[in-house]
Amino acid sequence: MSHTPQFASARQNIRTEIRQRRKNLTAYQQAQFALQAADRVAAHPKIHSAKTISVFLSFDGELDTAPLIQRLWQEGKELCLPVLHPFSPHHLLFLRYTPETPLVRNRLKILEPQLDVTQVLPLSQLDIILTPLVAFDCYGQRLGMGGGFYDRTLEHWQDGGPYPIGLAHDCQQVDALPVEHWDVPLPQVITPGKVWTW
Ligand SMILES: Nc1nc2c(c(=O)[nH]1)N(C=O)[C@@H](CNc1ccc(C(=O)N[C@@H](CCC(=O)O)C(=O)O)cc1)CN2
Numbered sequence: 001m002s003h004t005p006q007f008a009s010a011r012q013n014i015r016t017e018i019r020q021r022r023k024n025l026t027a028y029q030q031a032q033f034a035l036q037a038a039d040r041v042a043a044h045p046k047i048h049s050a051k052t053i054s055v056f057l058s059f060d061g062e063l064d065t066a067p068l069i070q071r072l073w074q075e076g077k078e079l080c081l082p083v084l085h086p087f088s089p090h091h092l093l094f095l096r097y098t099p100e101t102p103l104v105r106n107r108l109k110i111l112e113p114q115l116d117v118t119q120v121l122p123l124s125q126l127d128i129i130l131t132p133l134v135a136f137d138c139y140g141q142r143l144g145m146g147g148g149f150y151d152r153t154l155e156h157w158q159d160g161g162p163y164p165i166g167l168a169h170d171c172q173q174v175d176a177l178p179v180e181h182w183d184v185p186l187p188q189v190i191t192p193g194k195v196w197t198w
């Protein structure tokens with residue numbers, strides 16, 4: 001079933017509105033929320049038992065993951081970051097991320113590890129994917145930046161793939177998102193204020 005143009009523009013309007021909402025947070029709010037979210041993530045039982053966790057480097061007013069990353073390294077977790085696939089459009093690779101990893105800015109202006117095939121981790125080696133998002137709703141549906149990168153990555157997660165946990169500000173929650181058939185709902189979202197579970 002295909003949707004009307006109005007449906008696509010409703011999704012785009014939500015992206016624009018919520019991206020502006022998170023960009024309006026003050027530096028002080030961003031700093032507080034980053035610490036609160038780091039506490040909630042670190043206390044999560046699935047994070048405790050995980051060995052390898054995919055994180056992301058924040059941009060565009062996203063919840064700042066820097067304090068969380070420091071903490072997970074301290075706890076001995078192996079971390080990785082998404083990297084835009086060099087020749088498969090709209091697909092991500094996941095590369096090991098340590099304090100020594102050289103970072104470069106990709107074409108979407110996000111920092112990512114410099115491509116190095118020896119550092120690529122197959123999805124089967126990831127336990128958890130902390131997933132960025134623009135908006136999430138009260139059913140666990142997620143709307144991203146519009147590239148379909150994470151929808152593709154998470155397509156088969158329930159068949160033994162890495163467990164996805166959304167990471168966002170509380171102000172990114174909306175009542176109900178217009179959902180497409182390829183959208184992958186999240187089983188959990190962590191915000192500074194709450195752990196949401198569906
Ligand atoms: N921190 C973070 N990393 C991430 C994601 C994310 O949401 N957050 N992604 C999640 O999928 C992927 C990147 N997805 C993106 C998709 C679209 C745009 C985008 O439209 N950006 C500009 C225009 C880009 C341009 O200059 O051409 C924009 O701000 O409108 C950015 C990132 C992989 N890494």
Ligand SMILES: Nc1ncnc2c1ncn2[C@@H]1O[C@H](COP(=O)(O)OP(=O)(O)OP(=O)(O)O)[C@@H](O)[C@H]1O
Pocket residue numbers: 090132133142143144145146147148149150151152155180182183
């Ligand atoms: N599993 C998939 N297989 C093939 N195409 C897909 C898949 N998931 C999404 N797409 C395509 O990707 C495009 C973007 O999807 P969508 O707008 O839902 O991205 P998003 O969830 O906002 O972004 P992201 O997942 O990168 O954060 C759509 O045109 C859709 O057709």
